Amino acid sequence: MADVILVLNAGSSSIKFSAFNAQPDDLPLVMRGQIEGLLSAPRFVAFDGKGEQTGKHDWGNEPLRHEEAVAHIAQFLRSHRDGNRLVAVGHRVVHGGQGFSKPVAVTPGVLDELDKLTPLAPLHQPHNLKPIRVIAERNPELPQVACFDTAFHATQPALASTFALPAALTEQGVRRYGFHGLSYEYIARMLPDVAPDAAKGRTVVAHLGNGASMCALEAGRSVASTMGFTALDGLPMGTRSGNLDPGVILYLQDELKMDTRGVEELLYRRSGLLGVSGISGDMRTLLASDDARAAFAIDLYAYRIGRELGSLAAALRGLDALVFTAGIGEHSPEIRRRACEQARWCGLEIDTRANEAGGPCISTASSRVSVWVIPTNEELMIARHTREAAGIA
Numbered sequence: 001m002a003d004v005i006l007v008l009n010a011g012s013s014s015i016k017f018s019a020f021n022a023q024p025d026d027l028p029l030v031m032r033g034q035i036e037g038l039l040s041a042p043r044f045v046a047f048d049g050k051g052e053q054t055g056k057h058d059w060g061n062e063p064l065r066h067e068e069a070v071a072h073i074a075q076f077l078r079s080h081r082d083g084n085r086l087v088a089v090g091h092r093v094v095h096g097g098q099g100f101s102k103p104v105a106v107t108p109g110v111l112d113e114l115d116k117l118t119p120l121a122p123l124h125q126p127h128n129l130k131p132i133r134v135i136a137e138r139n140p141e142l143p144q145v146a147c148f149d150t151a152f153h154a155t156q157p158a159l160a161s162t163f164a165l166p167a168a169l170t171e172q173g174v175r176r177y178g179f180h181g182l183s184y185e186y187i188a189r190m191l192p193d194v195a196p197d198a199a200k201g202r203t204v205v206a207h208l209g210n211g212a213s214m215c216a217l218e219a220g221r222s223v224a225s226t227m228g229f230t231a232l233d234g235l236p237m238g239t240r241s242g243n244l245d246p247g248v249i250l251y252l253q254d255e256l257k258m259d260t261r262g263v264e265e266l267l268y269r270r271s272g273l274l275g276v277s278g279i280s281g282d283m284r285t286l287l288a289s290d291d292a293r294a295a296f297a298i299d300l301y302a303y304r305i306g307r308e309l310g311s312l313a314a315a316l317r318g319l320d321a322l323v324f325t326a327g328i329g330e331h332s333p334e335i336r337r338r339a340c341e342q343a344r345w346c347g348l349e350i351d352t353r354a355n356e357a358g359g360p361c362i363s364t365a366s367s368r369v370s371v372w373v374i375p376t377n378e379e380l381m382i383a384r385h386t387r388e389a390a391g392i393a
């Protein structure tokens with residue numbers, strides 16, 4: 001019998017869950033799974049800690065509400081409890097605003113504060129908060145902890161986080177926050193073991209998943225990042241545009257008569273790799289395609305990683321190490337190779353064989369910048385925070 005911490009990562013169309021044994025120091029994984037396609041064709045799948053499938057369910061083409069999805073996961077966990085006891089739930093919450101710079105135990109007051117941040121992340125925050133509410137209603141005694149994607153970036157200096165806008169707007173919170181902080185924090189904590197020099201030095205981490213961003217670390221602390229006020233800035237992503245001249249938005253509104261929701265839909269769901277290629281927002285699909293538009297989208301993606309790397313290296317006043325992580329960063333030697341080619345100017349040399357083999361070190365011995373592949377684990381980071389914030393021994 002073990003005490004278990006449940007981690008929930010709830011998005012607009014999926015809820016991912018992981019359960020960790022709270023007692024051993026390294027928090028071993030007990031179970032994980034997800035419900036995907038909530039809005040179209042919901043599918044549930046679960047695995048035990050060894051990766052064996054333990055559950056599966058299909059709802060056909062009947063959309064599933066978040067409340068129902070949470071109830072299904074809770075029911076599944078109860079029926080596969082093996083005598084284990086749920087002691088706390090940790091949640092990924094995209095925005096902690098200016099007020100939350102570390103994980104926090106959720107109270108009704110905290111939940112109200114987090115609700116007020118919804119305008120800063122309208123497509124993520126409400127979905128992140130929904131399961132917290134559902135669980136608080138059904139099980140008010142169960143400790144819940146909110147872990148923020150913004151918190152790790154609270155160390156950034158004002159120079160890095162300020163837009164050149166009137167100061168009154170900055171004071172209202174219109175500034176750069178940076179996201180993917182749980183992933184960067186996990187990598188920063190891994191660096192002393194995997195790459196001690198990178199842990200002490202000037203390191204850029206490229207988190208390349210469906211969402212993608214890059215973060216400059218100085219001795220493991222965030223000093224700049226490519227995502228800004230929202231998770232729309234910086235690199236092109238699966239379906240998000242990334243960095244854009246703000247004048248484009250004025251043009252879309254004035255000349256093409258698009259309203260705010262239309263612009264939002266365009267920039268979040270129809271741009272990025274999908275928009276440029278017209279084929280897919282999924283990197284695997286593009287890499288497998290022989291269509292010239294897929295090739296161009298990939299070229300643009302690698303080029304933009306190179307440009308952002310230059311900008312972050314300038315913020316760091318030099319570069320000692322580069323780390324690739326998340327779906328594309330961990331699994332695509334091709335994208336790593338192309339991104340590194342863009343960075344040859346700084347003396348970065350990739351070792352072709354080590355890159356194909358997946359690292360962890362993929363640079364040559366003579367490279368002036370060391371290059372690494374380190375798998376991220378945001379769920380484990382949330383479980384660690386939850387154990388600490390909930391005061392579990």
Ligand code: ADP
Nearest residue numbers: 208209210211281282283284326327328331332
């Ligand atoms: P999320 O941000 O949703 O957590 P992931 O980190 O899982 O996403 O990354 C998803 C992206 O990783 C997709 O574009 C997918 O195509 C890409 N990806 C996964 N495996 C590979 C691979 N072997 N080669 C290239 N891209 C991959």
